[in-house]
Amino acid sequence: MLSHLPILQVILPLLGAPACLILGRGKIAWLFALLVSALSFCIAAMLLHTVYHQGVISYALGGWQAPWGIEYRIDLLNAWLLLIVSGSSTVALLAAQSSINVEIAPEKQTIFFVAWLLCLAGLLGILATGDAFNVFVFLEVSSLSTYTLISLGPHRQSLWAAFRYLIMGTIGATFILIGIGLMYIMTGTLNMQDLAQRLPLASDSSTVFTAYAFILVGISLKLALFPLHLWLPNAYNHAPSIVTTFLAASATKVALYLLIRFTYTVFPSHFSQIDIPLEEIFIVLGITGVLSASVAAIYQADVKRAIAYSSVAQIGYMVVGLGIGGVLGLQATLLHVFNHALMKATLFMALAAIACRIGVTTLTSMQGLGRKMPWTSFGFVVGGLSLIGVPLTAGFISKWYLVSAAALSGRWGLVVLIMVGSLLAIVYIWRVVEALYFKPAADSTPIKEAPLAMLLALWLLVFANVYFGIDTRLPVSISAEAATALQEGRP
């Protein structure tokens, strides 16, 4: 049983989806989805524990040995992300029922949970597999279900947003597929470990180089790396609130994982160092993304959209860490993947709770909510503090590592720009705080505090934000080891 954990991780939500469809609508579907997600989380925790203590797990699917069969390969990097993705799915599902009751028609709710489980299966599959083509398959599974989830949103624009994401996402996936195809032509293999050994032999060819470029651009699209980020604010803004909570904490992280996996494990390192100045490109694009998206966030009238722009900015930080490179830079990125999942889930969860009660999340409609929904509002503030990077919150830890990494690599200008990014975050968070607490309420209609399940999920996240800002042993040690392993394992 325990040796089959890697496949169980993926197969459980994958089979859960049709089972959910059969089980039917309403509370049962929700409870079932929650159970499946929680089990996935437990499996991820066990996998992480095993990997941390016993090293990499390689699992041959159906007993067919790699490189002919499909290999599931769990190292610290993907075990870490499996935990983040399944964890954010579980917390979001905890609050999902209350939120979709308001936002989604009852007859579509079963579909909603089915699509959710498929999406989860897809994301976990991308992470768990050690096979490049399998990555593409799961990428499509997760993408298609994501388009469905977004189109279930409460506004008419949801369809349009889902369609735009579909176009961009399909282009991205196609690019990745082209890249994988080119690699297969040159090496005759799809297994990542095998590719890593064979690619250096063929690395002088322009075909491999082209494959690399296609894959990078394709992933950057899915990642919403500046300037390929335009789909993200729309998709996040118009998706059902709780879907945004889940996606913001997981989907882009998975794309980032692919970026790390392909640049560090699969392709020869000199690709990213000599042939293209990839590290400089990452840093420039990342920091431009941080600054431009943060400025854009300041000017949004809708808070949900502002926080979505903030996601683009935060992705920028992660890519900057990747660009700085070395163990410290990678560690900063991996820490931020985790901490950003915490803070963004908190913020979007608070917004979901607000949307649940007042239907919209515009800045003006949120005026005076600090008194009417004190727990939700305060949860938002803590999430915001974490986003800014205030000490004793999780956000501070990753900023600290990122700034240290930038400074130790001698990039002092970058240090200053990262600081400026934090200052911009203060501005767009402060606008919300001001609306919540300092502006008089638009009207005096009584508004109840959010439903209990949502508050529970929100405060679980709030607690996590503070806890991992003080006791950082778990994320710091895991990210350090994962970063070291990646750096050493670089072919």
Add this chain to the structure above:
Amino acid sequence: MSAPNMLIDAAIITPLLAVAGILVFARMPNIREGVSILAGVALLLINVELYNSFNDGQALTRHWVDIVPGLSLSFKIDALGLLFSLVASLLWPVTILYAIGYMRGHKEDNQTRFYVCFAVAIAAVMAIAYAENLFTLFVFYEVLSLCTYPLVTHAGTEKAKQGGRIYLGILMGTSVAFFLPAIIVTWLVAGTLDFQAGGVFPEQTGIALLSLLLVLYVFGVAKAAVMPFHRWLPAAMVAPTPVSALLHAVAVVKAGVFSLVKILVFIFGLDTLQQIPATDYLLYLAGAGVVLASLVALRQDNLKARLAYSTVSQLGYITVGALLAVESGVVGSAMHIATHAVGKITLFFCAGAILVASHKSNISEMAGLGRRMPITMIAFFIASLSIIGLPPTAGTWSKWWLLTATLETDQLVLMAVLLLSSLLNIAYLLPIPLRAFFPGAAQTNDGAVAIKEAPTASLIALCLTAGACILLFFFPNPLFELVSQIFTEGSQ
């Protein structure tokens, strides 16, 4: 872990326990305030016990948690910290006593929230005072900004919110834009954030970098109200008077100058400080601030505004003393932290007493009040003398040391500046009590309104602090002995 080390926890936790007590007895005001005073007395005893242990030569440290390697929340008792915590915990129960009279006399709302935030602020002050490293200090510095914010906006009016916005905007803005980057750079350059005798920077650190850091720190610690980042302090005067008294004459502003002195002495080190060219410029800037703030104070008719600018000016003295980068200057600064605290809190107590008793906040209306509020006005007179620095009051000693330090470093211009400012102090403080007692012929039209002294609780409080001003003149030795240990502990 020995018992004295646990006392450090106790010093920080006692005010928080008070919070719990205040919340439990929210509906019983007498018990609620009793809890506050009890906690205040307990805290004072704890700090005295810490002081005794410290004098016995025990090294008292307490480690809470490592956030990341090299960054920890930890605490250590030293002379400067003890001075600050003793001043704050001595004045806390007195202020609560005063607040009972004031808040009830003034019929303020939300009194429970008021006492809760007050207690949290004191806990933050304790943590700042005993912080072992810059990170701990920074964290609780921010906590102090946040938990005093509801106190500033207590009245809930538009004006209060506007004041609160300036307050939080400047304090948080400077700390994030200047203070935090300075801390991060310090950590990257020195590899540690622990306060160490002689400073933490390695020998070969560039002068330009050190200058930049110094500027960042001096402006980043905006609680020290170095011009031009002093605007938050007058803005904070919309708060109820007990808040202005304890927090904006003692706890918050002193947390600012305390942090600054601590950084200058234990992060830079006096020797390093003397070599940095920026020190001189900042010194002149602070000196200019001293005079300018005094001049502005002279033009204020609102009593609390005048006292606020006076505080800005007096904080400048402390900054100057530390920036002189000699031991006598730091000693003067540290003593001024204590003497200015008792003097200024008395003045604010008096201002509040006048407001409650006569509903007057403008100085021009206070002529002739002395006959109806003799005790208040005498206390005001004594405290004024202390701020000016005349015997027989406590302020004499700290100003004496500061002037000695200017002589020692041949900063004659600064000496002139300090003397000039003292003259200005006379001009803006003494006329208030003098005209209260000797109003002249035209000012006796208040007879129709029956004005009495402020509530007894408030009166007792302001007599206590005024008494302390005189007491510290005749018995400055315990204070001086504590302060003179700032530089000896490195050898312990």
